[in-house]
Each structure stands twice: as C-alpha cells, then as structure tokens.
Amino acid sequence: MPAPVTITATGTAATAATATDRLAAARAAFVPGDGYLAACTQGLPLHATLRASLAELNVWERGEATPAAYGAAVEQARASFGRIVGVAADRVAIGSQVSVLAALVAASVPDGAEVVCVDGDFSSMVFPFLAQAHRGVTVVHAPLDRLADAIGQRTWLVAFSLVQSATGAIADAGAVIDAAARHGARTFADLTQAAGWLPVDASRFDVTACHAYKWLCAPRGSAFLTVGDRMLGDLRPAQAGWFAGDDPWSSCYGPTMQLAGDARRFDVSPAWPVWPGTAAALGFFADLDLHEVRAHTAGLGDRLSERLGIPALGQSIVTWPDADGSALAALASSGLRVSGRAGRVRVAFHLWNTSDDIERVAGALGRG
Structure with a gap:
C-alpha cells in the first residue's frame, strides 16, 4: 500500500483522494465482508492470510514443515x-x-x-x-x-x-x-x-x-x-x-x-x-495508518449512532440495550452478521465495512 498520509480538515482534494484510494485497497485485501459487522467477535481473513495458511498446510502435507x-x-x-x-x-x-x-x-x-x-x-x-x-x-x-x-x-x-x-x-x-x-x-x-x-x-x-x-x-x-x-x-x-x-x-x-x-x-x-x-x-x-483506520471505523459507528438516535461516542463498536434479543434477531434475519453480549446488541465496523452497512442496519431495524 502507498505510504500513509495524514488527512486533515484542510487537506487538498488530491490528498483526500489518496486516502480514499488507500481505504479501497485495504478493503480489497480482505475476503468479501458484505454485511459482516462482527469484528469484535472474530475478524475476517485477508487474502494473504488465507494464502499463507493454505501454503503451511501444503508444506505440512508434504512432510516438509520445519x-x-x-x-x-x-x-x-x-x-x-x-x-x-x-x-x-x-x-x-x-x-x-x-x-x-x-x-x-x-x-x-x-x-x-x-x-x-x-x-x-x-x-x-x-x-x-x-x-x-x-x-x-x-x-x-x-x-x-x-x-x-x-x-x-x-x-x-x-x-x-x-x-x-x-x-x-x-x-x-x-x-x-x-x-x-x-x-x-x-x-x-x-x-x-x-x-x-x-x-x-x-x-x-x-x-x-x-x-x-x-x-x-x-x-x-x-x-x-x-x-x-x-x-x-x-x-x-x-x-x-x-x-x-x-x-x-x-x-x-x-x-x-x-x-x-x-x-x-x-x-x-x-x-x-x-x-x-x-x-x-x-x-x-x-503498514496501515491506524489513525485513518479509526477515522473510517469510528466514523461509521458515529453515523449509525446518529441514525438510531443514540449517543455517538467515537467507537467502532456500537451497542445498545436488547434484553429480549429482538434487535439481534431482526439484524440476523436481514442477513447481517452481528453479535449480542450482556443483554446488548453489538455492531462492529472494520475496514471492509461501508456506509451501505449503515443503511442495511437501519433498514433491518425499521429506521430506513
């Protein structure tokens, strides 16, 4: 990936485009994550991780592991x-x-x-x-x-x-x-x-x-x-x-x-x-600029929070009370992978997520 460039509020259009390109490249490095909002439970693999893991299994199969x-x-x-x-x-x-x-x-x-x-x-x-x-x-x-x-x-x-x-x-x-x-x-x-x-x-x-x-x-x-x-x-x-x-x-x-x-x-x-x-x-x-990663993931979290009418806290994990599990069930039935813990539903945004995921969550909860 290109060398990280910190994006500021006064950054030029060219600088912003570079950041956008980096984000797109990072997203493409993962297996498709459409509707996957559960990095707080388990991350999705990178293509490179799968290749390395499969190569290791092949080496082991051939009796060449050391x-x-x-x-x-x-x-x-x-x-x-x-x-x-x-x-x-x-x-x-x-x-x-x-x-x-x-x-x-x-x-x-x-x-x-x-x-x-x-x-x-x-x-x-x-x-x-x-x-x-x-x-x-x-x-x-x-x-x-x-x-x-x-x-x-x-x-x-x-x-x-x-x-x-x-x-x-x-x-x-x-x-x-x-x-x-x-x-x-x-x-x-x-x-x-x-x-x-x-x-x-x-x-x-x-x-x-x-x-x-x-x-x-x-x-x-x-x-x-x-x-x-x-x-x-x-x-x-x-x-x-x-x-x-x-x-x-x-x-x-x-x-x-x-x-x-x-x-x-x-x-x-x-x-x-x-x-x-x-x-x-x-x-x-x-090799990533984690300040840019945070801006992307927590930015999505805040936008979802605002859409749902709950406090935006600058978090990549967005949670709210769901004692009866109804929100978790509605999200799952819409094909979204989320999680529930301690009587709360959890939605987690990572690099593979986009604003489309916000729309899908809001729609599943009747906030479309």
Whole structure:
C-alpha cells in the first residue's frame, strides 16, 4: 500500500483522494465482508492470510514443515505486533490466549495485594485474579468511568480492557495511568478490542495482552504480551518452557535453565500452524495508518449512532440495550452478521465495512 498520509480538515482534494484510494485497497485485501459487522467477535481473513495458511498446510502435507520455518513466522509476527503497538520486538512475548497471559500476570501479584478491575470486564481479565484469592489477593471491581478513582495506596495492579467487550466503551487510559503513578501501582491493559482499529501506544502501560484474531484478523490461537521495564523484573515466568529459553533450539533439555533476558522469557510454545497466517495479517496491519483506520471505523459507528438516535461516542463498536434479543434477531434475519453480549446488541465496523452497512442496519431495524 502507498505510504500513509495524514488527512486533515484542510487537506487538498488530491490528498483526500489518496486516502480514499488507500481505504479501497485495504478493503480489497480482505475476503468479501458484505454485511459482516462482527469484528469484535472474530475478524475476517485477508487474502494473504488465507494464502499463507493454505501454503503451511501444503508444506505440512508434504512432510516438509520445519520448526525453524515456524520460528521465522513467529519472529515476523512479533516484530509486526511491536510496530502496531509502538514497542520494540524484544518487549513482546507470544502466547495463545489472553487468559493464559493474564494468568501469568496474576501469578506474579504478591500475596495479600490488591488488584483493581473493571466491573463487567471480559472474564479473561478478571478470573485469573479472582483465582488468586487463596493467596490473599483481593480484587476491587469499579465502574469503567470511575476506574482511576478506585486506585489507592493498597493497589498493586489495575487490570482493564482498553476497549470494553460488552459495550465498546474506551477507557480513559490517561487518567488510569496517572492515578496508578500517584499510588505506585502497575497497569495491565487488554488490547484485544483495540489493536487493529485504535492507535495504541503499549509502552504507556507496564504490561499489555492482546489476542490477534479479532481486529487484527489473524487465525485464533496467536496472542501477545508486551512487557515494560518494571514488569520485566516483577513477572514470574511461571509458564517457562523450551520456547522461553535464551536459545530455544539448544536448550530443549534440563537440568539447567537459561531463560531469555528480554520479554521472550515469557513466551508460550507456539501453536505452529496459526503463525504463518498471523505473520501475514500483522504485516498488513503494521503498514496501515491506524489513525485513518479509526477515522473510517469510528466514523461509521458515529453515523449509525446518529441514525438510531443514540449517543455517538467515537467507537467502532456500537451497542445498545436488547434484553429480549429482538434487535439481534431482526439484524440476523436481514442477513447481517452481528453479535449480542450482556443483554446488548453489538455492531462492529472494520475496514471492509461501508456506509451501505449503515443503511442495511437501519433498514433491518425499521429506521430506513
């Protein structure tokens, strides 16, 4: 794709056309997404991701698969994820799911410490900390808009999703980071519903986790952990395995252990077949201007919100109450793929979506 150009309110027609061309090229890179409004559940694959995944299966079928080739795909994906969230590759660990990576963080919370979580956050960012109750770890649940206020002198860690799964609400990360700094607490952000459409600087947090199968459109089973300076020493490599070794290919056997000195010490042994496709997907997103992606996706979200008469909040995920599931059923019967969570219907806009999807949603709900 062409080099990104930031579009401003005073940009020229030629500049705007360039942005439009880039958006069209990005849309064409995906399999057709007509009526697919569920990136918050699972992203659509890129053509390049399908090609890489099919090529991997063919190599495996021929008996030509090698750990070294899979390892190269892991390192390519690791570097691309670092570019997407603004950290160096040596600050990125790889894993399989957010819950696994969050469990690593939870196991490192000191006995008797306090963790602050968002009331109603996705369970993978809550359950691992609740599971530490036997060590005296206590969990405080706070509403998202009062999360910063809940951080106090006893707080060792505040753990939250940057974008909430049930509502699409975006946390005030700046306020949380400032409050944590005042009290000496650490910050742990789940980027799963953010990375891929929302520009993110993971270096602002002590640690982040992200599953890549949603907005980053990778195969399910590839996830990432970013680790800042303070947490590099605080985290216990409780899941240390062969891939966490300083040289994984020469330290496959005990009795001695030499873990990597950087974030790779927290690597989980990769599920090999998903990583070629992950590398292709993340390479694509690493080359995008995510400010432009946000302008497109959140712009569609705001336009739909205005059409439905609900507050426009600058979110790519638009939700509203749907306790009886009638809105979800109406949208599904119109051939639209959306989702429902926590008594709400969720509509998610990504790169493949257009204003036509707004019209289809409004029509299905009788707002045409």
